[in-house]
Amino acid sequence: MITDQLDTGLSNAEAATLLKQHGANEIKPVRQRSILVQFLTHFYNPLVLILLVAVSISALNGDGVSALIIGAIILMSVTLDFIQEYRAGQAAAKLAAQVAVTATVLRDGKLSEIPVAQLVPGDIISLSAGDLIPADGQLLEAKDLFINQSQLTGEAYPVEKHADAPASTDPWDLEAKAAVFMGSTVISGTARARITRTGQSTALGQIADSLEKKPPPTSFELGIRQFGMLIMRFTFLLVLFTLLVNIVLHRPLLESFLFAVALAVGLTPELLPMVVSVTLTRGALRMAALNVIVKRPSAIQDMGAMDILCTDKTGTLTEAKIHLEHHVNALGQGSQRVLELAYLNSYFESGLKSPLDDAILLHHDVAVTGWKKIDEVPFDFERRRVSVLVEREETRILAVKGAPEDILNLCTQYEDEIGAIVSLDETARQSITQLLDQFGNDGFRVLAIAWREVAADHPYAVVNDESELVFVGLAAFLDPPKISAGPVLAALQASGVQVKILTGDNERVTRYICNQLNLPVTGVLTGNEIAAMQDDALLARVEEVNLFCRVNPAQKNRVLLALKARKHVVGYLGDGINDAPSLHTADIGISVDGAVDVAKQAASMIMLEHDLKVLHAGVMEGRRTFGNVMKYIMMATSSNFGNMFSMAASTLFLPFLPLLPLQILLNNLLYDLSEITLPMDNVDEEDLAQPSQWDMNFIRNFMMTIGPISSIFDFITFYLLISVFEADETLFRTGWFVESIATQVLVIFIIRTRRNPLHSHPNRWLTATSLSIVAIAMLLPISPMAHYLGFTALPLMFFGLLAVLIITYLLTVEYFKQWFYKRLNKSRNNPAVP
Numbered sequence: 105m106i107t108d109q110l111d112t113g114l115s116n117a118e119a120a121t122l123l124k125q126h127g128a129n130e131i132k133p134v135r136q137r138s139i140l141v142q143f144l145t146h147f148y149n150p151l152v153l154i155l156l157v158a159v160s161i162s163a164l165n166g167d168g169v170s171a172l173i174i175g176a177i178i179l180m181s182v183t184l185d186f187i188q189e190y191r192a193g194q195a196a197a198k199l200a201a202q203v204a205v206t207a208t209v210l211r212d213g214k215l216s217e218i219p220v221a222q223l224v225p226g227d228i229i230s231l232s233a234g235d236l237i238p239a240d241g242q243l244l245e246a247k248d249l250f251i252n253q254s255q256l257t258g259e260a261y262p263v264e265k266h267a268d269a270p271a272s273t274d275p276w277d278l279e280a281k282a283a284v285f286m287g288s289t290v291i292s293g294t295a296r297a298r299i300t301r302t303g304q305s306t307a308l309g310q311i312a313d314s315l316e317k318k319p320p321p322t323s324f325e326l327g328i329r330q331f332g333m334l335i336m337r338f339t340f341l342l343v344l345f346t347l348l349v350n351i352v353l354h355r356p357l358l359e360s361f362l363f364a365v366a367l368a369v370g371l372t373p374e375l376l377p378m379v380v381s382v383t384l385t386r387g388a389l390r391m392a393a394l395n396v397i398v399k400r401p402s403a404i405q406d407m408g409a410m411d412i413l414c415t416d417k418t419g420t421l422t423e424a425k426i427h428l429e430h431h432v433n434a435l436g437q438g439s440q441r442v443l444e445l446a447y448l449n450s451y452f453e454s455g456l457k458s459p460l461d462d463a464i465l466l467h468h469d470v471a472v473t474g475w476k477k478i479d480e481v482p483f484d485f486e487r488r489r490v491s492v493l494v495e496r497e498e499t500r501i502l503a504v505k506g507a508p509e510d511i512l513n514l515c516t517q518y519e520d521e522i523g524a525i526v527s528l529d530e531t532a533r534q535s536i537t538q539l540l541d542q543f544g545n546d547g548f549r550v551l552a553i554a555w556r557e558v559a560a561d562h563p564y565a566v567v568n569d570e571s572e573l574v575f576v577g578l579a580a581f582l583d584p585p586k587i588s589a590g591p592v593l594a595a596l597q598a599s600g601v602q603v604k605i606l607t608g609d610n611e612r613v614t615r616y617i618c619n620q621l622n623l624p625v626t627g628v629l630t631g632n633e634i635a636a637m638q639d640d641a642l643l644a645r646v647e648e649v650n651l652f653c654r655v656n657p658a659q660k661n662r663v664l665l666a667l668k669a670r671k672h673v674v675g676y677l678g679d680g681i682n683d684a685p686s687l688h689t690a691d692i693g694i695s696v697d698g699a700v701d702v703a704k705q706a707a708s709m710i711m712l713e714h715d716l717k718v719l720h721a722g723v724m725e726g727r728r729t730f731g732n733v734m735k736y737i738m739m740a741t742s743s744n745f746g747n748m749f750s751m752a753a754s755t756l757f758l759p760f761l762p763l764l765p766l767q768i769l770l771n772n773l774l775y776d777l778s779e780i781t782l783p784m785d786n787v788d789e790e791d792l793a794q795p796s797q798w799d800m801n802f803i804r805n806f807m808m809t810i811g812p813i814s815s816i817f818d819f820i821t822f823y824l825l826i827s828v829f830e831a832d833e834t835l836f837r838t839g840w841f842v843e844s845i846a847t848q849v850l851v852i853f854i855i856r857t858r859r860n861p862l863h864s865h866p867n868r869w870l871t872a873t874s875l876s877i878v879a880i881a882m883l884l885p886i887s888p889m890a891h892y893l894g895f896t897a898l899p900l901m902f903f904g905l906l907a908v909l910i911i912t913y914l915l916t917v918e919y920f921k922q923w924f925y926k927r928l929n930k931s932r933n934n935p936a937v938p
């Protein structure tokens with residue numbers, strides 16, 4: 105039941121019922137899977153499934169106990185993984201909800217802000233400039249409503265909509281003048297609308313499938329995938345090899361198969377997704393503490409990889425506390441008339457009020473009594489001006505204000521010091537331009553004010569009316585530079601992030617700001633120059649230019665695309681309607697809480713306070729997460745891989761399996777547990793100095809350098825156990841188990857840093873988990889579980905040898921690590937050396 109009360113809206117009870125009926129107002133709502141289903145999906149891993157089948161078979165063959173233990177180990181691994189990921193997911197969702205876009209809705213007679221997902225058909229919403237249209241609706245009222253529907257129609261120019269236009273017979277007619285559609289944005293004006301369709305039923309929902317383009321994977325995601333492939337190839341070869349050897353040597357088939365599968369499980373870096381999501385979420389939570397909300401955790405990683413940050417000027421580099429300092433006529437003399445016309449224009453303008461308008465409107469002494477608004481041509485970023493058609497005592501005038509260069513081109517006359525209208529000749533034009541340049545050099549932002557009279561019956565204003573204008577004067581504003589921004593920009597540059605400014609404002613003011621902030625200008629391009637350039641010409645220039653002035657939204661976007669084409673990882677910081685396309689295009693879009701909805705929606709990170717300092721913190725956070733993910737990968741490829749390799753190889757020489765399948769799985773579980781605190785680890789400063797970049801060659805070379813060392817020490821253990829201890833099967837397996845865990849876990853302290861490990865402090869939790877796991881491995885053989893796990897007590901002498909072995913192992917790895925990085929540095933400084 106929908107009430108027809110236009111002034112009360114739906115009741116909350118009605119809305120709740122309708123919400124159940126129609127579902128959440130979301131396109132492609134993420135299916136809410138129950139925790140149990142989410143948990144079970146973690147078993148959906150081919151290796152785990154194969155293992156479960158093999159274990160069941162062995163249970164049927166009478167090996168019930170070990171089947172049970174293997175089952176328990178799998179359960180523990182999966183649970184561990186699930187809990188960590190689940191918690192990370194919850195935390196990320198909570199963060200994203202904090203900055204969800206809301207709609208102004210009328211319910212029970214009161215206007216309130218609710219998350220757009222809760223809108224239902226029948227709701228009455230209010231719209232104003234900068235809003236996203238949250239669902240499909242029918243207009244009830246509209247004032248100068250201009251909508252950008254490019255999401256749906258591809259048409260970049262705003263269309264005007266009217267409440268009183270005849271209703272279209274086709275509910276899907278996007279041209280319908282009285283209907284608004286989800287996904288479009290309000291450029292200017294205000295409106296009230298009744299929602300007709302929500303979520304999947306909207307026009308956008310219907311075409312969403314065809315619209316849905318997954319963003320291209322980042323180099324990090326590609327890297328992770330490549331890494332997965334690398335490991336998979338090795339796993340496949342190793343498993344095949346062990347199976348063949350065991351078959352040729354006539355070993356028990358089932359057990360050999362289990363052994364091979366367990367090896368494969370041991371090899372797969374199954375914790376990688378968890379480590380990635382946990383590190384990213386930890387980064388996101390740390391950022392939240394700094395008042396930056398990360399909408400998608402992977403943005404943290406992009407921050408670390410970012411090497412160029414593009415930003416607009418107002419509010420980012422300036423205080424955005426704009427003050428109107430001067431209002432002067434064409435001759436540069438103070439003029440009340442300029443202020444009056446400017447005030448009239450700002451007062452009646454219905455678009456998104458810019459800070460410039462706010463500054464003008466602070467002059468309360470200007471009276472608008474007697475003036476009536478007839479119509480307006482709203483502001484847009486292509487024209488960079490706004491006109492209002494106003495009337496007083498039978499005279500209608502068009503009052504225009506906007507970017508001075510453009511306005512001056514539209515003027516043919518000007519008002520002199522006594523208010524007489526004279527022709528704007530070349531000398532007058534030049535002296536105005538000089539005045540303008542003077543203001544610019546002194547750091548003033550300037551708007552020009554002009555007007556013209558129109559016929560008393562001129563019904564509405566159109567763009568073409570903005571011609572043959574009378575120039576009245578200039579309004580000069582001061583927007584002081586944010587002094588705190590200077591050091592942050594310097595810090596970003598020092599950390600390998602170049603900063604570029606993309607502004608709709610002119611070159612002089614922007615240069616002034618750069619100068620104040622000690623940001624050297626390395627090159628300038630203007631919007632007009634960009635418009636005249638082919639893409640490849642632009643591509644050639646974007647590298648050196650760091651100031652892009654008088655650029656419109658599409659040009660900002662072109663610059664970003666050019667930078668991305670040059671293989672940069674680009675961030676974009678902005679808060680206006682004009683920034684939305686670039687926020688989308690950038691690898692990482694950053695906006696502020698006070699930004700328009702479109703910008704907030706497009707951004708992947710929202711700063712609750714407009715403070716650049718947190719950006720540098722974000723970059724460091726991103727690099728830290730990358731550093732810790734890399735540690736996991738380096739561990740997996742070197743020590744873990746080396747261990748599994750020697751295990752496979754030893755089947756060639758040993759008359760029995762070197763470890764029971766369940767022991768391999770236990771080994772793997774313990775190793776995983778030791779690394780669960782890795783996301784918290786500290787990262788050395790030098791690892792944070794440059795944008796983090798995925799480097800597959802680095803990983804491969806590291807694997808080839810460090811991996812074999814671990815195998816060599818395994819073989820030494822192998823030799824000692826057989827020849828010194830004359831070990832039987834059980835003793836052999838126990839000894840090897842302990843040695844392999846100890847070396848595999850402790851080597852983290854070497855691998856986690858490029859420095860001498862004594863000069864880099866690991867996080868204490870990492871130290872704690874690593875040492876405890878080694879202790880557990882040593883205690884297991886004398887625990888009551890020992891018998892079931894196939895372990896026996898080790899002779900005391902073994903521990904003495906083990907200590908020597910571990911120390912030599914760690915020293916050897918350290919030696920080769922230093923050698924590896926030295927060679928790496930040499931080849932980086934001198935690319936000719938392979």
Ligand SMILES: Nc1ncnc2c1ncn2[C@@H]1O[C@H](COP(=O)(O)OP(=O)(O)OP(=O)(O)O)[C@@H](O)[C@H]1O
Nearest residue numbers: 416417418458488489490505506507607608609680
């Ligand atoms: N309310 C307004 N009325 C008239 N002209 C305006 C108004 N707002 C902006 N302009 C003109 O449009 C130009 C571009 O707008 P704006 O400066 O907001 O763009 P931007 O790219 O967001 O720049 P910034 O880096 O300063 O944020 C301004 O320099 C000014 O000339």
Ligand SMILES: [Mg+2]
Nearest residue numbers: 416418679680
């Ligand atoms: Mg802006």
